[in-house]
Amino acid sequence: MSYQLSAISYQLSAISYQLSAISYQLSVISYQLSAISYQLSAISYQLWACGHATPNSLCP
Structure with missing residues (x-):
């Protein structure tokens, strides 16, 4: 019985580690999406400023 509990505890620890890794990856993806946004x-x-500039100096 003690062996089974140890095995279950180990599996739960492994699942917890995997969930932490997934959470970290999602955080990285969220950061990248924020940077893209x-x-x-x-x-x-810049496009708005180009369209509203009196002299078109802001246009590339």
Whole structure:
């Protein structure tokens, strides 16, 4: 019985470790998506500024 409990405890620890790894990967993906969103916002602002600039000096 003690061996079975140890085996179950080990399996639960392994599952917990895997969930932690998945959580970390999701955090990295979330950070990358935030960075992409920031870049898209910057591009959108540049395009807006280009369209609304009196002299087209802001246009690339």
